[in-house]
Amino acid sequence: MRKKFDAVIAGGGINGSSIAFQLAKRGYKVAVLDKGKIAGKASGAAAGILGVQTELTEDGPLFQLACKSRSMYRSLIPELEDLSQVHIGYQNKGVYKVAANIEEEVSYKRLIESQQKAGEVAEWLSMDDLVKREPFVSAKLRGAMYIPNDGQVQAYELSLAFAKASMALGAEIYEYTHVTDFILNDERVYGVRTSQGEFLADSVIVASGAWSREILEKTGIVLPIIPVKGECFSVKVEKPLVQGTIFSHGCYIVPKQNGRLVVGATVKPHSFDEKVTVEGISLLMERAQNLVPDIANAEWERAWTGIRPQSADGKPFLGQHPAIDGLYIAAGHFRNGILLAPATGELMADILEGRAERPNPFVLSRVEYIGHSSKGVVM
Incomplete structure (x- = not known):
């Protein structure tokens, strides 16, 4: 199987599905790939606390992003429930x-x-x-x-609602589809190779939670996530x-x-x-x-x-790969994945479109990482 999309997202947790939802709303042809079931890992296991002030004790970029994300929920939840027909339990x-x-x-x-x-x-x-x-x-x-x-949601239902709402807007979901490598040429990504064939895309977003490090090692970097x-x-x-x-x-x-x-x-x-x-x-x-x-x-x-x-400095990575055009990263949310999902989806969509505010405090270059060479499958 070989399919062509505008964007492919590796990871069907809440942040991958939130990014898919935002991109689909903007008219992108999107595929979400997950090696298991949608929201089958941390997103489905979370208690669903929207704990901006509970969890974060210092003002700064992460606190501000979290406050914005929390504020998005009131208008976002009715939209998601209408499109997905999933009750989120806010x-x-x-x-x-x-x-x-x-x-x-x-x-x-x-x-x-x-x-x-x-x-x-x-x-x-x-x-x-x-x-x-x-x-x-x-x-x-x-x-x-x-x-x-600081409220709360049903985490699994919210994750499922993001996924189903993105599908209602045209996104395609592929469960049990394991990303095995990237398709690269001249420091640019052109898609991914998976257990179900190749998915070609102008943009690839890695949103695989704790497994993002393993996937990105195929591009020659070691992401500081544990x-x-x-x-x-x-x-x-x-x-x-x-x-x-x-x-x-x-x-x-x-x-x-x-x-x-x-x-x-x-x-x-x-x-x-x-x-x-x-x-x-x-x-x-x-x-x-x-x-x-x-x-x-x-x-x-x-x-x-x-x-x-968990990232090395406690903040998520939200931005472009340091060496490969068209490859993006949204990972490292630790205990705040549910809370940050609305803002993560919006920010990543803005980054792909070149509309995000600068400087971006969540870029990978803010911390040390190992390796710079581009590996992967060459076209």
Whole structure:
């Protein structure tokens, strides 16, 4: 099989599908290739927290990109749901970043001040105020930083909605299609070679999460991204235990529809191991009960893992390959892939069209990488 497209995207996670959606809206003929199923890895495993102020503590390009991406959700979700017929499960009941000790209390109060100066909304809740809002949290906590604008989504459904919406606009999705090499000539990409044949394109975007490094090594560079394993589990409760997301150092509890609670996530760097372990889940269980003791009586549902892509400096790579024209990279989102998906799709579409603002703080050249030679299959 040999097909021709305007753009080929290697990776069918949420960011690959978001890029496909934006390009399809602009009239591009797009193909999305994934070696497994769409949203079958980290995108489908995520808890779906849109945690700009929860996760990011310093103002800067990443914080600003995250704020923009969060703001895009309100108008984007109705559009995606209409095109895809997938219910995304968006909720905006805020996040409680709880303090377990005096050091965290002092730190979070300072963070509130800095975020308020940056124009964001956040407030400190004493234990009395926190218990009024979330009566089932542990009395051993000291209070919480309340972030009303950090919401959440159903991560798998959102990823699927991006993919189906892009298909409704003309994009083509190819599952179980493994990219094995690039088609290169004179420092330019002309497509990819896959397990299902060749896909020719003027532009190729690598958006394969933690597996992006492996793919890009075929072009002579070693991308500074490592895999970080995260384990999660979910339970069901008859009556709601929490309204907003409870977030702490080392554990979060995210209330979903129909009485589900998602609890995550462990952090194990340099691991592609997707097995769920007794050690990881038991650790999360202990931490969850320290936050909301009554979760001990919840009904077990299931456990799973996700492999997240962490870059050397914590920021994603969003830009052109340093040595090959027409080859682009969108990878390294770590814990913020769901949050950053709308802005990632828009920014990458702008970069392909030469419309992105400069300088781009997410280019690969900001960090050291190994290798410069162009390898791959030559035409």
